[in-house]
Amino acid sequence: MNRILLAAGALSALVALSACDSTESSDPATLTLSIDPQINGTALNAANPNALYTVGGVKTTVTGARLYLSEITLLKKDGTTVRLAGPTVTVPIRTTAGKDSTLTVSDRIVLVKSDKGETSYALGEAPAGDYAGMTYTVGLTGLANRADATQAPAGHALAKQTDLNNFWSWNAGYIFARFEGVLDLNHDGTPDADAASTWEMHLGTSAMATTVTSNTPFRLESGRHQELRVVADYGALMSGIDLSDASQRKCHTMDNVAVATKARANVSTAVAFRGVDSD
Amino acid sequence: MTLRPFARAFLLAGALGAGACDTPDPSSEAVAVDLPPGFAPLPVPPHAPLTPERVELGRRLFFDPVLSRDRTVACASCHAASRAFTDGRAVAVGIGGQTTLRNAPSLLNAAYRTHLHWDGGASTLEAQALAPLEAENEMAADLAEVLRRLDADVAYAAAFRDAFGEGPSVRTLTLALGTYQRTLVSQTTAYDRARTGDSTALSDAARRGLRLFAGRAGCAACHAGPLLTDASFADNGLARNPADSGRARITLQHADAYRFRVPSLRAAATTAPYMHDGRFATLGEVVDHYDRGGSGLTGQDGRIRPLHLTPEERADLVAFLQTLDR
Numbered sequence: 001m002n003r004i005l006l007a008a009g010a011l012s013a014l015v016a017l018s019a020c021d022s023t024e025s026s027d028p029a030t031l032t033l034s035i036d037p038q039i040n041g042t043a044l045n046a047a048n049p050n051a052l053y054t055v056g057g058v059k060t061t062v063t064g065a066r067l068y069l070s071e072i073t074l075l076k077k078d079g080t081t082v083r084l085a086g087p088t089v090t091v092p093i094r095t096t097a098g099k100d101s102t103l104t105v106s107d108r109i110v111l112v113k114s115d116k117g118e119t120s121y122a123l124g125e126a127p128a129g130d131y132a133g134m135t136y137t138v139g140l141t142g143l144a145n146r147a148d149a150t151q152a153p154a155g156h157a158l159a160k161q162t163d164l165n166n167f168w169s170w171n172a173g174y175i176f177a178r179f180e181g182v183l184d185l186n187h188d189g190t191p192d193a194d195a196a197s198t199w200e201m202h203l204g205t206s207a208m209a210t211t212v213t214s215n216t217p218f219r220l221e222s223g224r225h226q227e228l229r230v231v232a233d234y235g236a237l238m239s240g241i242d243l244s245d246a247s248q249r250k251c252h253t254m255d256n257v258a259v260a261t262k263a264r265a266n267v268s269t270a271v272a273f274r275g276v277d278s279d
Numbered sequence: 280m281t282l283r284p285f286a287r288a289f290l291l292a293g294a295l296g297a298g299a300c301d302t303p304d305p306s307s308e309a310v311a312v313d314l315p316p317g318f319a320p321l322p323v324p325p326h327a328p329l330t331p332e333r334v335e336l337g338r339r340l341f342f343d344p345v346l347s348r349d350r351t352v353a354c355a356s357c358h359a360a361s362r363a364f365t366d367g368r369a370v371a372v373g374i375g376g377q378t379t380l381r382n383a384p385s386l387l388n389a390a391y392r393t394h395l396h397w398d399g400g401a402s403t404l405e406a407q408a409l410a411p412l413e414a415e416n417e418m419a420a421d422l423a424e425v426l427r428r429l430d431a432d433v434a435y436a437a438a439f440r441d442a443f444g445e446g447p448s449v450r451t452l453t454l455a456l457g458t459y460q461r462t463l464v465s466q467t468t469a470y471d472r473a474r475t476g477d478s479t480a481l482s483d484a485a486r487r488g489l490r491l492f493a494g495r496a497g498c499a500a501c502h503a504g505p506l507l508t509d510a511s512f513a514d515n516g517l518a519r520n521p522a523d524s525g526r527a528r529i530t531l532q533h534a535d536a537y538r539f540r541v542p543s544l545r546a547a548a549t550t551a552p553y554m555h556d557g558r559f560a561t562l563g564e565v566v567d568h569y570d571r572g573g574s575g576l577t578g579q580d581g582r583i584r585p586l587h588l589t590p591e592e593r594a595d596l597v598a599f600l601q602t603l604d605r
Binding site: 092093094097098099100102146148149150151152154159160162163165167168169170171172205207254255257 | 322324325326327392393394396400401402403405406407408409410413422423426448449450453454510528529531
């Protein structure tokens with residue numbers, strides 16, 4: 001009888017251990033994008049619209065700070081890749097040849113709204129395991145950038161926003177990175193009332209989309225909730241841009257290619273992956 | 280408001296297919312639009328069927344200044360039905376009398392355009408609607424506020440629900456406007472009647488003008504086909520305005536500098552003034568410009584060269600262009 005009980009116990013333990021092994025190896029990790037918004041290393045405080053930061057050599061408030069992330073791809077150590085998928089939607093597009101068509105979008109696209117104080121975005125699931133890094137695009141590429149934002153499903157990142165414009169209706173494309181504010185040129189500690197003190201850096205057009213590669217390794221744990229941490233330093237986007245120069249204060253890409261080009265060159269350092277945290 | 284002849288011809292036809300993004304009531308009778316002979320079938324994207332409810336809602340919105348910030352400017356302010364859906368001004372005028380850089384183009388046959396705006400920057404009719412709606416010097420709309428106004432209006436809220444099964448939103452507002460604009464098609468003209476065999480449709484002067492248009496004057500090189508445009512972008516030799524680089528602003532290609540969309544010549548007699556900035560008040564001035572061979576500046580389209588037309592030939596060309604209205 002004791003031998004039977006001992007054998008039963010051993011068998012139970014063996015089954016239990018096997019069950020644990022299969023759970024850990026098959027369950028994916030659930031991921032959240034955690035954005036750390038900064039202005040040249042200083043945390044962006046969306047709750048205080050009158051806060052002043054130094055951008056482009058000048059004190060300024062921040063009235064808009066947003067960017068698009070897409071094509072988020074995790075790079076496994078075995079050389080394979082995991083492209084994060086989002087909800088599948090179908091949107092009308094106009095091709096560059098002017099033909100009406102539709103595009104099925106299943107990519108995980110995130111519209112980061114740092115000016116609204118938003119810092120967390122669901123990314124879905126990814127297989128557990130060891131990763132060598134990740135890539136992501138700041139902006140939208142290909143036909144995704146020709147989607148008709150007015151007809152994208154409400155709530156989707158591609159849908160036209162009514163609070164801050166994320167879509168150029170006059171140039172068939174999205175604003176990939178948006179950073180704007182009001183300068184304090186008279187140094188009184190408050191934003192100027194003069195319209196000439198407003199500034200806008202709107203980066204877009206397919207040529208300005210930037211794919212960033214990070215070689216920061218990380219591990220995803222089976223069944224865990226984990227955060228991919230990304231610093232979005234909007235101030236760093238403006239490195240090399242002088243806002244004391246009025247000619248550099250308005251950039252909608254096409255009308256100020258020089259400023260846009262500088263901003264684009266800063267993207268890979270301004271929007272940087274910092275690793276993974278677990279809950 | 281009744282529609283003018285340029286936007287007439289709503290006929291009931293069989294039901295169209297459902298849209299990609301929502302399904303209109305299947306009992307809703309579809310709208311068909313009379314097309315001049317030789318026109319291709321009207322391009323209607325699957326997600327934007329021409330239901331009577333949507334067309335009517337779009338028409339009401341098009342003519343209603345409720346869409347502008349201060350409720351003074353409607354789409355129809357710059358695109359008047361009586362003027363072939365343009366406004367008779369050199370450049371468009373928006374809220375507070377602010378002017379734009381460019382002439383308000385006629386919306387006739389906009390459904391056929393592969394590119395919208397003079398520089399081709401806007402894509403679909405739905406997306407394009409946002410441009411004048413939100414531009415500070417045009418309608419200066421706060422979209423969220425406009426949607427609140429429409430939702431608060433009992434009649435509009437009901438009309439949106441009838442048309443889309445839901446209330447006002449960016450999607451339904453722009454879809455209504457786009458749907459209405461797709462029905463704006465030019466009517467059959469004397470030129471069309473001549474093309475289809477009516478030997479009495481054109482006057483002698485217009486007939487001579489047509490021969491010049493299609494022949495020695497070379498107009499048909501760009502103004503080709505039933506829509507009298509090849510839908511390309513060209514530098515047609517106008518003196519340049521450095522503030523407006525045309526297509527280059529969109530493509531960022533130097534070669535596209537000062538190129539603008541070749542407009543359709545349909546309803547030309549009604550859509551004065553002419554060119555992307557409305558600089559020519561009459562068709563005679565347009566013909567004179569091409570007769571001179573343009574400005575001769577570097578980048579001008581090579582097909583534009585002095586024509587050495589006689590005064591009678593210039594008048595004949597104008598006579599022909601006037602047959603493109605009705």
